[in-house]
Amino acid sequence: MIQSLLIANRGEIACRIIRTARDMGIRTVAVYSDADAKALHVRQADEAVHIGPSPAAESYLVGEKIIAAAKETGADAIHPGYGFLSENADFAQDVIDAGLIWVGPKPESIRAMGLKDAAKKLMDEAGVPTTPGYLGDNQDPDHLASEAERIGYPVLIKAVAGGGGKGMRKVDAATDFADALTSCKREAMASFGNDVCLIEKWIESPRHIEVQIFGDSHGNVVHLFERDCSLQRRHQKVIEEAPAPGMDEATRETVCGAAVRAAQAVNYEGAGTIEFIADGSAGLSADKIWFMEMNTRLQVEHPVTEEITGVDLVEWQLRVASSEAIPLVQDELSINGHAIEARLYAEDPASGFLPSIGRLEHLDFGPAYRIDTGVQQDADISPFYDPMIAKVIAFGSDREEAIEGLSEALQAIEIWPVKTNAAFLLKAATHPDFVDAELDTGFIERNLEALVPVSEIKDSTWNAAAKFALADGDKDLGYLPLDFRLNAEPVKRVTLGHDGETRTLDMLDKQEILIRSDFSGKDMVLSEEYGENVSYTAHMDAEQIVVFSEGQAVAFDRAVRGSGQGTISDGTILSPMPGKIIAVAVAEGDSVAKGDKLVTLEAMKMEHTLTAPFDGNVASLSASEGAQVSEGVALVEIVGGE
Structure with missing residues (x-):
């Protein structure tokens, strides 16, 4: 069994791996960049090694630094988590060549499934159904456009080395293809260093179904059933669940069986996911589900599989990497x-x-x-x-x-x-x-x-903030029991401010009830006056009351200050975060319509398009392609048209 494990990752997944390793008695080593010096995963690990500046390209993506950290700390294995170097076959091979245990599939399996076009060809040979499309080597934009016409719109452009929604664009019409291809290739090159693309038929009413598989070095492969990851935004998963709603046993057996064959085709070891696209227009059926790609790593959404099977997938990873067999055979796995x-x-x-x-x-x-x-x-x-x-x-x-x-x-x-x-x-x-x-x-x-x-703040939220202010300022008021009413309490006034608006509220205790919540010990306001069944909690300091309800947070000023007249007008487009300008779509004097593309900013590994807030003209333009900008910098000023 592995004795000391270096985790070549950060954040949530690093903490997740540390939790299981600790339960198994395995010593853990964290790595961190400048930005993560005080991060939770650094504090939780038994030891931590600094590996470079904040940008991932200078720290978490530098394999030599990570291997050196493992040797320096006496680690005998490296777990890559997901993202970063987790599906980098060259890094996996370097880990093995350094005499360390790689907690993941063999490098040749990663290579076989790492490029979407090659993986689809391999799956065709293994008898796994694949989505209709173009997988050829000819990357000439005109040729790709002609293939899209042959396949029939809408189509999906996908970077062969892509993942996490990056390097993917849906195209509805031929007139949009060239721009979408350019953007897709640019994002893919920036994220993966490879801008080769394939084209697939866009499936109407598509559902994203994926199957968790696991293999070991003894030739065993099992599946741990399916997940539904259909709720996505910009091809990035938002909500995932297991099992997939509407999946009957016959369809499950077919899809999961295909996933096992896919893993067997590359002699797979460790945790992996076979992703399928399904035509859900008439419910799930085995003849309308096609292979998309394989992720040769642990997935972000692995917890839902753990919950329905009772399996700790990280523990399985560590045991299989230590040359043990998969702990359970297929018949011992079930959905609960x-x-x-x-x-x-x-x-x-x-x-x-x-x-x-x-x-x-x-x-x-x-x-x-x-x-x-x-x-x-x-x-x-x-x-x-x-x-x-x-x-x-x-x-x-x-x-x-x-x-x-x-x-x-x-x-x-x-x-x-x-x-x-x-x-x-x-x-x-x-x-x-x-x-x-x-x-x-x-x-x-x-x-x-x-x-x-x-964005509009409800009257009941203002009222809740006032109630918190009243209770916080009058300690003698105490906490009223849930069924208590005061009928003749004098009116108490509370003045609050939010985003330049000031309100003075006349408070009567019959309007709101302040209670002490049993489950959390927090102050809570229950709304009655406004026909809601909504509760509010608050975080308060000397200057602000931040009211929380239904996942939202609204801050109110206790002492109302000036209205902030120095603020920038609505027509000034600011950089929302630090980043690099990669495209400027307008020039000074241009006429624009509401929603027109102005500037494309690359930040936090994604492209962000800034658009015109209303019809008008470009009065000034300070954005230039290739420039690095800070948060809050004015990029474009739009003035209203005639």
Whole structure:
């Protein structure tokens, strides 16, 4: 068995691996960049080694530094987690050549499945059904355009080395193909150093079904059933669940059997995932599910499989890497209950899901069933890495119970001042179509308006903030029991401010009830006056009251200050975060319509398009292609047209 394990990763997955390794009595070694010097995974490991500056290209992606750290600390194995170097066959081989144990599949298996076009050809030979498309070597844009015409629109352009939604573009019409291909290739080159693309037929009502497989060095391969990852935004998974809703036993047997054959075709060892695309227009059926790709690593969404099978997949990884056989045979594996995972990100859905960076001054996950995270209160969300805060996992005896548990967990989340997608996730998890399992990968885009929380602050939220202010300022008020009413209490006035608006509220205790919540010990306001069944909690200091409800956080000023007249007008487009400008679509004097593309910024490993907020003209332009910009820098100024 492995005695000392270096984890070549950071954040949530590093903490996840440390947890299992500690339970198994295995010593752990963390690596960290400048930005992660105080990170949770660094504090949790038995030892930690600094490997370089904050950019991943200078630290977590430098294999030589990681191998040197393993040798320096006496580690005998390296676990890559997911992302970074986890699917880099050359790094895996370097680890092995250094005399260390690689906790992952053999390098030749990674190579065989690492490029989507080669993997699809291999699956065709293994009798695994694949999506219709073009896999050829000719990458001439005109030839790719002609292949797209042959396949028939809509099509999906995919970088052969892609993953995580990067290097993927859906194209609905021939007129959009050239721009989409250029953007796809640019993003793929920046993320993977390889801009070769394939083209697939876009499947209508597509559902993303994937199968967890596991192999060992003794020739055994098993599956641990399927997951449904259909709720996606920009091809990145948002909510995942297991098992897949609507999957009958016959279809499950066919799909999982195909996944096992796919793994056997490359003599697979360790944890892996076979991803399929399904035409869900008439429900799931075996003849309408096709192979997409294989991920030769542990997946972000692995907890839902662990929850329904009772298996610790990281433990299996460590045992298989130590040359042990898979602990269970296929007949000993079964599905028990239902699990759902939501990815909690530091991002602002109301601003196009732009990442939100900064310090987590207040962080409380509440009474969630399971939280996998790599941060604690006062941690920093930096611009250098993926902005995921945590994975919120719920389990129940059936899907209805799991959804209820996830909803309760998301409602209880309190994070400030970093913005999060908690309210967005809550709306998605409670949307009638999701509850009824009416799922496909277009669900979020189709329902985006209903899922993105409105920016307007409800009267009941103002009232809740006033109640908190009143109770906090008058310690003699105490906490009223849930069924208590005061009929003749004098009016008490509270003045609050939010985003330039000031309100003076006349408070009567019959409007709101302040209680002490039994499960958390927090102050809680229950809304009655406004016909809601909503509870509020708050984080308070001398200057602000931050009210939390249904995944949202709203800050109110106690002492109302000036209205901030020096702010920039709505027509000035600011850089939302530090990054590099990779495209400028306008020039000074140009006329633009609302929604027109202005500037494309590359930040946090993704491209972010900034658009015109209204019809008008480009009055000034300071953005230039290739420039590095800081957060809050004015890039373009739009003035209203005639």
